[in-house]
Amino acid sequence: MTDGYRTILASLAVRNLRRHAVRSSLATVGIVIGVIAVASLGIMGSSLSALFGGLVSDVSDTVLVTPHLAASSGDPFDPRNTLASRLSERDVAEIEKAVGQNRVIPMIRASERVTVGDTGGYTQVYVLPAEDIPFLLEKEAGLYPQTTSSGVMVGALLADEFDLHPGSRIEVGGENVRVVGIAAERGMGIDINPDYAVIVTEAWYAGRHDEQGYSQVVVKVGDLDEVGEVKAAIEQQLNRREEEVDVLDSREILEIYYETSDAISVFLIGIGAVSLFVASVSILNVMIISVTERTREIGLMRSIGAEKREVMVMFLYESLILGIAGSVVGGLVSVVVGYYVTASVAGFLTGFVAADGGTAILSPAAIGYIVFGVLFGIAASVIAGLYPAWKAAQQSPIEALRYE
Template sequence: MKKPDIIFQLSVRSVRLNLLRSVLAALGIVIGVVAIASIGMISANMTLSVTEELSATANILVVTADSGGGGGEPGPGSGGSSSDDDEDYLTSDQFDDIRKAAGSSFVYYLYSESDRIETGDSSGHATIYAMEDEAMTEILTLTEGSFPSTTSQVVIGPDLVERYGIEVGSKVSIGDEDDDEGETTVRVTGILEERGMSMDINSDSAIITTEKFFTGRYDGEDEYSQVNVVVDDIDEIDTVKESIEDSLNKKENEVKVEDSSRMLDSISSTLGTITSFALAIAGISLLVAAVSIFNVMMMSVTERIREIGILRSIGTQKNEILRMFVYEAAIIGVVGAGIGAILSLIIGYVVVFGMVGTTEYFFAWDSIINVPEGMIIGAVICVVSGVYPAWRASKLDPIDALRAE
């Protein structure tokens, strides 16, 4: 039968005798582990959620005018956003070229404008989109109602429904009486299904109108904000992208062709920067915990000089004294890290649900791995903080230690 480690038992006894001080020291580790693990899980869940949403549109290419090339001349100044603001746009000829280059892929153009909206006592701003009727029914999905059949009818995204309490049959005023375009009242005939984050069309917080309504109000007929290409086979997306660029950018850069990978890289990079900054702040709590552990262990050595002298006088080796104090630091660290891990799961779950809106990816490997990582960091910091006090205790002269008051 294996004999119990008397050195470890002495360490446990010391922690129990100074329980309050040990608990306060462990509390710093708990806070640090919770902070690091929770922030890591929030970042992982955000990234996984965004990746999943963008993956749904991974087969879509977005073509826009290249502001540095020949992507259309400014409009003639007749009221549309392309005209008034000298924004670049794609022409009908460019659209035809894109459609030819895209082969069998579904290609559609999109008008867009930002405008003021008002319904009941609420007002704000929303994106106004317009497209061909065929594209509207192909790309968008309704949860209730029907698609517009006249210029006075629109469909609306779920975010605007929630924000303004709009329902099928509600009337919405677009524009401002003081603007050149004036104010136009339309009726909501349908509510769109939620699409989430998407690079092709952000319909969740937008109003979708007919092409005739859009060009009648904002002008800019055949001046498209962007052209979207839905590729049949996702494995062919690079081929289609190259085909469009080769076709339209022969002499000069007329268009920019983007897929979801660039948007995903940009979002991931931004989230990574924010997470690194947040983790640096969380690391401060572990630094405070390390100082606390160091202080506790130094106090423990100071208070137990005579005990150390007795242990040394009866034959206890220096490495055993060192081990005893390292054990104490390790016990505090492991207990603190364990409690921190449990709290991280509870607090992290609540925070992820509140910030991300879903816990679908909470137990995914990229998310849950942050808990053991936080535990290891907390425990290691605790042990490292106890190494010097333990080394100092092991170096005490037994005779001088026995003389200590």
């Protein structure tokens, strides 16, 4: 088959698609939606993975110790671990004994109602020994809370939202307190997420609550090469007789994040693939109708010498054109859709809309999902056109010419 003959077949395919513009457009829209679903959902999954990696990458020196529960998975982000359970002063002493010179920071996580003016709501409260707050958090303005002080520190984003600054007065748990400092924006981490939180000293909290024990203990390891040894030492010290604590380092938690995000990505792409499959069925239907309507034309072509292969190629061109048009448009639209979806998800997870969504969408992985969606859409369209094209090529010229 010469290039000129291929051009003629392609022009015949374009002519038929134009003759049935509405039907062709509807089939193309299906491909557009399918490609958008595959590409944008893939981008969202990729961005989630990148976001998760960023959440813990800055605390690679951290070992997290939490109370062990019979129902616990060991994952500190597992909802089952929100059950009331505490680490005692004795547990903290045992951890300090196990880790040697490395920093041990006991912490209580609580929830209190915070009121600023006429606006109020519940937010996270982190309770820390006063001497550990400067070690764990940087300050943006003001001072760190002191053991003898009744002041509190607030996260940067909470301060921005309510226009707080050192010296502002807020209510925490119904008590009017003074904001002495603003913590620098830090983002989420496995140890502490202070941006929308209130940070108070252990002495301040103990004077107002009877709660005993700690929610978790954060161990900061000076030498990253010793993280595994420190973790093993803690487990050996506290879990000798029975499992009392769960010990995770940031690398394990990052692995949990990646496994979760990979599973989400596969699931999301699967949803998009189903949409694309439905669109390919639409193309299959359009092509079968086209073959039926052009039976006499097929008979005429065969009677003047057209081969089966050439008839088949002509109809495959139709499905290919539909696939290319729909896939390219879908790929372009998915860039915009993926950006806004990713930015929204990032804002929901981190409590604010950051530039992570925009960065992730331009990453090689995101571009790869767009290319994959486009190629998938084209391939699905061609596959959908195979049977109708084969059916058209197998028709007898005489029978086709007699078709009414």
